[in-house]
Structures are given as structure tokens and as C-alpha cells.
Amino acid sequence: MALHRILKGDFLNMQGDASEGHIQSKMGLELFVRDVMTTNVIAISKYETIMKVANILTNKNISGLPVVDKENKVLGIVTQADILSMVGVSREHTFKDLLKYMLGERLHERKMGDLAGDIMTSPALTIKPDANIAEAVRIMEEKRIRRLTVVDDKNALIGILTRADILKAVINKLKG
Numbered sequence: 082m083a084l085h086r087i088l089k090g091d092f093l094n095m096q097g098d099a100s101e102g103h104i105q106s107k108m109g110l111e112l113f114v115r116d117v118m119t120t121n122v123i124a125i126s127k128y129e130t131i132m133k134v135a136n137i138l139t140n141k142n143i144s145g146l147p148v149v150d151k152e153n154k155v156l157g158i159v160t161q162a163d164i165l166s167m168v169g170v171s172r173e174h175t176f177k178d179l180l181k182y183m184l185g186e187r188l189h190e191r192k193m194g195d196l197a198g199d200i201m202t203s204p205a206l207t208i209k210p211d212a213n214i215a216e217a218v219r220i221m222e223e224k225r226i227r228r229l230t231v232v233d234d235k236n237a238l239i240g241i242l243t244r245a246d247i248l249k250a251v252i253n254k255l256k257g
Contacts, residue, residue, distance in 0.1 A: 114217055115210035117250040118231045118240035124149045127156055127198025134159050134197050145241075147230045148201045153237045155230045157203030164200065207232045210239060214250070217242055 124147045125134060134146060138161055145160040194200050208217055208229045217229055221244065231240035 110213050110215050112214040112250055112254065113210070114208055114212045114214065114229075114231055114240075114242055117214060117246050118210065118242045119246055120240045122147060122238060122241045124153070124238055125159070125197050126150070127196060127201065129197045131164060131195060131197065131200065135164050138164070144243075145228050146197075147205060147238050147241060148197050148203075149238050152235075155205050155207055155232055155236060155238050156198075157201035158205040158228070158230065159197050159201045160227075163202060166200070205230050207236070208242065209233075214247055218247065 123137060123141060123143070125137070127148050127150075137146060138144065145158050147155055148157045148159060150156055206220060206224060206226060206229055208220065208231055210231055210233070220229060221227065228241055228243045230238055231242055233239050
């Protein structure tokens with residue numbers, strides 16, 4: 082049974098027990114972004130060098146960094162995919178394409194620049210802390226992204242919500 086169906090609430094459990102399915106189907110509506118998000122977020126300015134960004138991603142074992150201004154307002158996001166696009170690797174490329182690239186063939190769709198602001202995806206998709214997880218999953222699924230920046234009413238960064246955060250919360254909820 083797909084996790085997104087549990088969170089979106091459009092199923093009955095496999096045994097057909099409507100009461101238990103009803104309880105589980107509300108899970109995505111009962112879990113809120115504020116309760117699941119990561120609050121200790123590493124953010125960068127648009128003036129950080131690509132090498133520094135790559136080092137942070139690698140050393141902290143994370144896949145994306147919010148880019149913020151001096152007031153901590155979210156400007157965009159830099160992901161591993163953005164950095165890989167600098168060498169011509171994009172989400173649409175297959176493993177075969179990557180092997181060809183390693184053997185010397187050129188790939189298209191390169192992002193260019195020396196700074197985070199040059200390659201960041203902007204604007205970053207954001208969500209408010211009082212949104213439910215079902216809404217977050219819908220956005221992530223629809224936009225084919227792996228994380229959402231969580232912002233307050235002034236668009237200031239207060240957290241980040243990843244698929245891993247959601248999965249951990251759902252498993253904890255299912256355990257009891």
C-alpha cells in the first residue's frame with residue numbers, strides 16, 4: 082500500500098476493516114508540518130561558493146540547502162541535482178547517460194556559475210507550519226520534489242520538511 086495513499090486518506094486498509102482504515106486515512110490530516118519538520122536547518126546565502134555548498138551537502142549528508150537573504154527570507158534552494166547539473170547531469174538523464182558522460186560524451190542542460198545564487202532553484206516551494214502532511218505530500222508529489230522549506234508569515238525560514246521527515250513521523254504514528 083503506497084505511503085502517499087495513507088497520507089492522502091484515499092484508502093481502506095487491506096483487510097477491508099473500514100474503522101481501522103478510517104483511522105489511518107486521517108493520519109495525513111492529523112499530522113502537521115510543525116510537528117514533523119526539521120528546525121535546525123543549515124541555510125546559505127546566494128553568495129556562497131559552489132565548492133562550499135558541495136562540501137556542506139557532502140559533510141552533513143544532506144541533499145539540499147535553502148538559500149536565504151539577510152532577513153532569513155527564503156530566496157531559493159540548492160540541491161545535489163543543481164550541482165550535478167553544472168557538469169551536465171540532469172534528472173532526466175539515465176544511468177546510461179552518466180556512463181557515456183564519464184567516457185567523454187557531452188551532456189546538455191548545464192547550469193553555470195560560481196555562486197549558490199547562480200544555480201539555485203528559485204523560487205523555492207514553501208509551506209506553512211500549520212499545513213497538514215497530506216498537503217505537503219500532495220505538493221511534493223505534484224512538483225516531483227523531495228523537500229519543502231517551511232516559512233512563517235513573513236517568508237522567513239523556520240524549518241525544512243523532507244520525505245525522510247514524513248516517513249519517520251508516519252512510522253512513529255503507526256507504531257503507536
